[in-house]
Amino acid sequence: MSGWTKIDGRAVALRQSNVDTDQLIPARFMSAPRSEGYGSFLLHDARQEDAAHVLNRFASADVLITRRNFGSGSSREAAVYALVDFGIKAVFAPSFGDIFQSNAVNNGLLPARLSEDQIETLIDAIGEGDADASVDLIDGSAMIGGHALSFDLDPVWQQKLVNGWDDIDLTSQHNEKITKFRAARFAAHPWALPAT
Amino acid sequence: MTAPQTLFAKLWAAHEIMLREDGTSLLWVDRHLVHEGSHHAFAKLGDRGMKVAAPDLTFGVVDHYAPTRAGEVAADIRRMIDTLGQNARSQGIRLFDLRDPGQGIVHVIGPEQGLTLPGLLINCGDSHTSTHGAFGALAFGVGATEVAHILATQTIWQKRPNTMRITINGVLGAAVSAKDLALHWIAKLGADGARGHAIEYAGTAVEALSMEGRLTLCNLSIEGGARLGLVAPDQVTFDYIKGRNFAPTAAAWDAAVNDWAALKSDEGAVFDCEVTINAAEIAPTVTWGTSPEDALPITAHVPDPANLPATKQEQARAALEYMGLTAGLPLEAVNVDQVFIGSCTNGRIEDLRLAAKVLAGRKSRVPGLVSPGSALVKKQAEDEGLAQIFTDAGLEWAGAGCSMCVGMNGDLVGSGKRCASSTNRNFKGRQGRGARTHLMSPAMVAAAAVTGHLADVRPLLEGRT
Ligand code: SF4
Numbered sequence: 001m002s003g004w005t006k007i008d009g010r011a012v013a014l015r016q017s018n019v020d021t022d023q024l025i026p027a028r029f030m031s032a033p034r035s036e037g038y039g040s041f042l043l044h045d046a047r048q049e050d051a052a053h054v055l056n057r058f059a060s061a062d063v064l065i066t067r068r069n070f071g072s073g074s075s076r077e078a079a080v081y082a083l084v085d086f087g088i089k090a091v092f093a094p095s096f097g098d099i100f101q102s103n104a105v106n107n108g109l110l111p112a113r114l115s116e117d118q119i120e121t122l123i124d125a126i127g128e129g130d131a132d133a134s135v136d137l138i139d140g141s142a143m144i145g146g147h148a149l150s151f152d153l154d155p156v157w158q159q160k161l162v163n164g165w166d167d168i169d170l171t172s173q174h175n176e177k178i179t180k181f182r183a184a185r186f187a188a189h190p191w192a193l194p195a196t
Numbered sequence: 197m198t199a200p201q202t203l204f205a206k207l208w209a210a211h212e213i214m215l216r217e218d219g220t221s222l223l224w225v226d227r228h229l230v231h232e233g234s235h236h237a238f239a240k241l242g243d244r245g246m247k248v249a250a251p252d253l254t255f256g257v258v259d260h261y262a263p264t265r266a267g268e269v270a271a272d273i274r275r276m277i278d279t280l281g282q283n284a285r286s287q288g289i290r291l292f293d294l295r296d297p298g299q300g301i302v303h304v305i306g307p308e309q310g311l312t313l314p315g316l317l318i319n320c321g322d323s324h325t326s327t328h329g330a331f332g333a334l335a336f337g338v339g340a341t342e343v344a345h346i347l348a349t350q351t352i353w354q355k356r357p358n359t360m361r362i363t364i365n366g367v368l369g370a371a372v373s374a375k376d377l378a379l380h381w382i383a384k385l386g387a388d389g390a391r392g393h394a395i396e397y398a399g400t401a402v403e404a405l406s407m408e409g410r411l412t413l414c415n416l417s418i419e420g421g422a423r424l425g426l427v428a429p430d431q432v433t434f435d436y437i438k439g440r441n442f443a444p445t446a447a448a449w450d451a452a453v454n455d456w457a458a459l460k461s462d463e464g465a466v467f468d469c470e471v472t473i474n475a476a477e478i479a480p481t482v483t484w485g486t487s488p489e490d491a492l493p494i495t496a497h498v499p500d501p502a503n504l505p506a507t508k509q510e511q512a513r514a515a516l517e518y519m520g521l522t523a524g525l526p527l528e529a530v531n532v533d534q535v536f537i538g539s540c541t542n543g544r545i546e547d548l549r550l551a552a553k554v555l556a557g558r559k560s561r562v563p564g565l566v567s568p569g570s571a572l573v574k575k576q577a578e579d580e581g582l583a584q585i586f587t588d589a590g591l592e593w594a595g596a597g598c599s600m601c602v603g604m605n606g607d608l609v610g611s612g613k614r615c616a617s618s619t620n621r622n623f624k625g626r627q628g629r630g631a632r633t634h635l636m637s638p639a640m641v642a643a644a645a646v647t648g649h650l651a652d653v654r655p656l657l658e659g660r661t
Contacts, residue, residue: 022623073323095421194311
């Protein structure tokens with residue numbers, strides 16, 4: 001995965017709170033291989049039931065502004081695949097589902113936290129339309145619908161998004177430590193190994 | 197003398213291989229559980245030509261797509277199950293497949309097989325991995341990229357979460373269960389109320405819970421946004437584990453119990469956040485909306501969005517519309533179309549016993565499905581005569597798996613249909629497109645079955661022991 005530092009694109013507002021992973025991608029689509037692309041599954045049922053859904057009207061949106069607890073629910077990384085394959089690069093919300101956030105960062109999608117007030121200001125500014133959005137990962141700033149903001153992002157995740165790091169490579173450098181740890185753990189606590 | 201430590205801190209320290217300068221820890225994983233949904237992760241591993249680092253600590257199970265009723269299995273479901281089988285075989289992983297007597301939902305069979313033990317770090321590509329914390333294990337769900345990482349290295353990078361202690365003192369009322377307790381605190385704190393926290397459940401009401409109850413409580417931690425849930429192990433825990441398939445024996449057992457006895461928060465240990473709940477205040481609880489936080493005592497009325505805090509109004513209106521409910525309606529007046537008993541939340545033997553206690557000698561007014569959490573639970577329920585009670589009541593007795601909790605195997609609730617369900621998520625479309633889910637305890641599901649509407653189970657249990 002390649003990293004990124006800046007986005008210049010278009011933002012839309014998804015006015016709901018608690019957009020859970022079952023809404024982001026209904027379970028019935030999750031047996032598809034990733035190579036087929038997950039973009040059409042994004043918020044599938046909501047988009048199919050409402051032709052005027054914001055993501056139907058603005059299919060080239062890059063940035064999503066939404067309310068609290070976005071991505072709550074299951075650990076399905078497919079929810080992030082759906083967003084990424086649709087073309088979303090950053091989501092701004094007051095809070096995110098815990099596992100969703102890590103999944104997002106692992107796939108180059110920025111989960112940026114703003115206060116509830118900031119989010120409400122942006123939602124009012126964007127309304128039912130879309131708006132210019134630029135996001136800078138390096139200094140944690142954004143300009144959305146004419147509003148300049150700085151957002152909250154864990155520095156570890158910022159580095160990961162910028163560098164596009166792959167953890168497996170990173171961890172492999174510590175193989176020796178891991179092997180030693182395993183041996184010491186099971187020597188001291190033999191019960192921790194599965195019996196039989 | 198060292199400062200008093202939380203249980204969480206002890207578990208974390210026992211698994212920390214290294215701490216990176218940026219504050220992220222590399223943790224050792226003692227058990228890694230995989231299921232059909234792990235196919236993305238195996239594909240990632242395959243792309244790199246890597247092998248599973250610790251197949252002896254990795255266990256697979258068919259659950260999400262497991263067929264629970266006789267008949268044709270759709271091709272894509274078959275393919276999901278076969279893919280897991282191939283991955284398990286080629287990587288040398290012990291698989292509980294459909295024919296295995298130990299098959300079942302991953303969070304039911306982990307404890308049942310003795311794979312889940314106090315003091316372990318357990319990961320699974322499933323958010324309800326928090327369930328296993330009921331044993332005093334550090335257990336949390338991860339996404340596919342992280343599953344691939346664990347497969348490749350048997351470790352995981354994590355930022356240390358904050359700690360929260362939820363203390364529930366007093367005694368739970370008659371027919372009030374761990375499910376009610378969980379829905380109660382989630383309604384109180386919100387579906388993101390414990391976001392990013394490791395919760396330790398404590399207090400006399402928690403100590404009094406059976407292992408099954410503790411599993412239900414920890415299972416639902418994720419619905420309040422928590423990273424994981426914990427209950428300090430005690431004699432109840434040890435008694436449950438002893439003699440299980442993969443549990444330690446002989447000298448290893450004695451050493452284990454010795455180590456496990458130290459797994460509790462020290463007197464005076466400091467938590468980032470403390471919440472106290474009085475058990476006596478909790479009533480049988482049901483959800484009315486599309487988030488687990490939308491929960492109320494069964495004696496309440498459907499809320500009027502206009503009376504809710506401004507930030508909740510829009511969501512509540514949308515929820516009522518989706519659920520087909522009007523503000524002000526007594527919850528007991530809400531008719532249901534069907535019922536479901538099962539899932540990793542409430543598909544264990546004790547759950548089935550409680551539901552059967554309500555259903556015995558009665559008929560269900562609506563159709564319903566009962567899917568035990570595992571093949572062993574199924575067998576035990578049949579031996580105890582519970583299955584007979586369900587079928588006599590007119591409910592369908594099915595095979596073990598995730599079943600109607602998520603509908604991946606085709607056990608779906610129809611569009612617009614209202615289901616009283618012992619599961620954990622009432623999200624839009626969770627049990628099927630357009631399905632309307634009301635979460636509650638298995639006893640409350642049974643009450644809904646025999647009355648045909650959301651109902652208080654307490655009068656139905658009077659005189660029954
Ligand atoms: S029973 Fe439901 S919540 Fe539990 S693992 Fe299966 S699908 Fe997930």
